[in-house]
Amino acid sequence: MSYITAIGTANPVHRFSQSVIADFMLRTMRLSAGDARKLKTLFRASGIDYRYSVLEDYGKTGDFSFFSKIADAEIFPSTQDRLRVFKQEAPSLSVAAVEDLRGAYAVDLRNVTHLIVACCTGMYAPGLDIDLVRMLGLSTSVQRTAINFMGCYAAFNALKAADAFCQSNADAKVLIVCTELCSLHFQATGTEDNLLANALFADGAAALVVESQRSNGLNLALETFHNDLSAAGEQDMAWTVGDLGFEMRLSAYVPEIIRSGIASLTGALLSKISKKISDIKHFAIHPGGKKILEVIEQELGITRAQNHAAYKVLNHYGNMSSPTVLFVLKEVIDGLTKKNVGEKILSFAFGPGLTLESMVLNIENA
Template sequence: MAKIISIGTAVPAHQHKQEEILQFMQRVYAMNETDKRKLKFLYHQSGIQNRYSVISDYSKPVNEWKFYPHTENLEPFPSLELRMGWFNKYAAPLSVDAIRNCIEHKIHSDEITHLITVSCTGMSAPGLDLQVMELMDLPKNIYRSSVNFMGCYAAIHALKMANSICNNEKDAKVLIVCTELCTLHFQREGTIDNITSSMLFGDGSAAVLVTHDSYNHPGLVIKDFYSEIISKGKKDMAWELSSSGFLMTLSGYIPELIEEDFEALVNKSLLKSGIKKEAVDYWCIHPGGKRILEAIHKSLQFTNGQLKESYKVLNDFGNMSSPTILFVLKAILQHIDFNKEQNIFGAAFGPGLTMETFVASTHA
């Protein structure tokens, strides 16, 4: 069996209040007063107070913008090349910050045997994995792999890979780092998809250290994984390349689809793991948005703050895509008592519509 030893997180230097981003977007979308009021209502209902970005522009006056042009019509609007240039500049240092936060007082960097990088907001070859290797001076023969373009559930997919590696190699020390710079891809057209994306997403990075259960350090034992695709939601959540960046499709039906199917998914996952719902002490749910958390709360008939860590991460950081669930898990780990048997159920959602879950415990 494999276990999670530690989780580290990092965010960019620029913190933006949700109200500041609202004012920026009202300008970008060139809205009339009626539409501005509607957008303001949506932002105030988002459950988000702060987000972080590698871009300072969202809370700066026009003459101090660094990423967007100072022109009235925002031309030339940032190209895909510019966005990827910024990703290549900022993603690796942010990843290293998360990794160092993760392994501090746990292991030395030269003990890392496997590196798995995760991102859906930037791609290149050589890519993030080699950049991290160089910045941290990791061994040239390190095993490395990349999980690209899988979206918000990709961290769980990477944990599956780490689990398999550690089950086969008892001395493995697998380092996963999920880094997303979502705010590089905000778009100018005032479509409902673009408005929703610019209201929800932020930048962040999270790293997790996974070892075999025999490693002499307390950790969260990974029990099992389970995933399903809701085929009827295939077109409701999508992530595609375009000449002006990556384009997000986020249908308003997603919370309804999740509410309808989530309880059955949980029951199947717990049955596979041999754990009853009543035995779950913590629910580590990806905060894709306030309405998604409300849908899960209703689907599972929660009554007593079972999703408080998810709501807190959403409030403080927004939806950062793949690292977000690790931010939630890190918050949960601060409450865990490793002297007791405690169980965690985790779930995240992404394009497909894909729902990925994991079950972990303080005891094997």
């Protein structure tokens, strides 16, 4: 068995209300009157109050720094421009998440044997993993794994890899870092995909420690995983590299595709441990959008109150892609006490493919 023994999160310094971001979008996207109304409706219905960005431009009415040429579509920031900012900003945000973890759990990074970095919003080489080795003072012989371009469900793949490392090495201590700067990839064209993405995505980072042995305090045992693909949703969620940043395909049909597969996914997962949904006390569901949360509740027969952690993260941070479900998990953990030992956490995330990931965590004491 392997255990999550520490968790930390971080966001950039720039925090904007959803209404301020909507004003920025309306000024810069050159929308028709109909699309402007659609954007306003999406923002109002998003369930989001605040989002974070490494860019200050989202809170400005002019004199932009990164989007300084936004009035001229021909010189809208290129992919190269955006990845330059990613390389500048992603390492420090990642370190902030690890420092949050160290502050809360007194983790000794000198004992880290493996580093897993998950990201889908930027890339360079030598990469973020090597920058973190240097900035965190990790051993230069730490085993490094990069999980790229998997989107919102990447944390699950990182946890599966960490679990495998721990299962094969009793001394393994795995540091996972999920960092995304989604706001770098703002697209000004008023397509349905862009309107949806511009209403949801934000920046953030999360870090976890996974170990072969329990640590002091509460631990989360990685009890079981299950994943599936919905071929019907292959064209409804995608993430591609364009000339002017990374481009999101995010269909309004995604919640209905998740609705069609979530019950069977959950049944297959829980059958591995001979449990039913009524046996689950806690939920850490990736808030890909408010509608996604609602259809999961309907299909599984759980209440909004049981799913409160997902709504709180969506409201305060938006969708940050891969770290988001870890923000939700941290929200759940922060509400646990020793009285919860023996109870289980059910977690989901979704992404391109359309991929459905799930896991069960068992709450244990040291």
